[in-house]
Amino acid sequence: MTILGIASQASAVTWAPSEYRCTFDQITNSSQAYGRQRWAQIQANKNLYQLAGKPKDSRFWSPVFTEDANTAYLTYQIYIYPVYVDPRVNYDIWIGPGAAGSQAQVTPSSWTLTGEQLAQLGHLEKPADVLNDGVCEPGCYTPDQQVLFEAGEQSISAAQSIGRADLITLSPDATLDNLTYIANPVATYTLDKDPAKQEILDFHMESGGSLSVTEHHPLVTSEGAVSKAMDFIPGEYLVKQDGTLDKILAIERREWFGKVYNLRPVSRDLTSNILVAQGYLNGSIRYQSEYVEELNRIILRNNVPADLVLGE
Known part of the structure; x- marks a missing residue:
């Protein structure tokens, strides 16, 4: 997968620790x-x-x-x-x-x-x-979901198992009109200590893409806000890595038994806590704890009229 507009932000971090959900x-x-x-x-x-x-x-x-x-x-x-x-x-x-x-x-x-x-x-x-x-904290991926790292995509469970740290996220000044990316090391992974019963939402997209996450997982909307997966409905859109929109054809809810995973990048600003999973823009787990007040608030706000920016 081609990575668009990556700015270098090299770090000495080469291994990321894990903590349990x-x-x-x-x-x-x-x-x-x-x-x-x-x-x-x-x-x-x-x-x-x-x-x-x-x-x-x-x-x-x-x-x-x-x-x-x-x-x-x-x-x-x-x-x-x-x-x-x-x-x-x-x-x-x-x-x-x-x-x-x-x-x-x-x-x-x-x-x-x-x-x-x-x-x-x-x-x-x-x-x-x-x-x-x-x-x-709620909000995670099933273990097979592919997350974008510097060397390419890898399932989040495999990345966690080796403490992979070379994450790619949006750059702090990225907007929907100009999505740029940086190398942004993983600070910690989060995963379940033991397999457990989970409510999973499977997104099926017009392009043929898919995404499987828990219902509170943060996803980027077509307006550039971050919202919970459970708040999306068919006919709305997810944002792809290149900024194009992909229509949601169906969202299937299923009960699943297993471990789910998420991560935190080192950076703490809102925009560079947005990463790419399965080719779509997702919020890191910080949006489930530190950044809860930013849910549904427009983050990627280039050319957005002031009266449409929630919370202002």
Whole structure:
């Protein structure tokens, strides 16, 4: 595949580490995920362990995640939620409320509670030593999806297995009218620790192309915004690597059992977190955690009238 307009941004990074998605503490119900967020925030404000000065207790919920948690589900219907580890037992996972397998911390009757009811539960006997280890993020590729690297395309699972770092993304100044690319090393891969049941959307395109992703995976729209895969409908368009539009003929939803994958490039600006998979422009996993407020906001905005730029 010919790579258009690549600018060099060489890096000493030659191998990219991997981190696990949260199949070990998996929530697939949006109400329970939002409940976990709210539960963690409420407990963080209670100062249950009598910290001096009554600060927010980051062992429940780190303040760095607060803005995303408050907006992600209510505004964008994306659920990110905190996960916990126990340093007393080799940093094993401590399962919080709402997830399968957490009966030790939540009574069976609580499985039917709404998010707000779950948020009002007590601290569920969480030991003081148990720490917030970050948040879980949705939005990934099936393992066979081909991602563009400097030497060409490779399946994301094969690239992850060798820690391949030579990713190609859009350059920071790229627009729909002028798609230029840079070498932009992978910072980390994200994958499921164990195979799990996944809801997959298969896009079938007018050109004969295809793309298989989870429903929250970020894709670039014909207007240059980034939107969740589940928000697209047949008749709309995906953007190809060369900037041309490819009509969606059908989107098939299927249940699939396996591991899914995603990645983060080193760069943090919005535009250079757009990569090429299966020949189409996709957002990196940053759009599922750090950049949730940018979903549906026009990113590739050359010649876009000001009154059409969302969020301005």
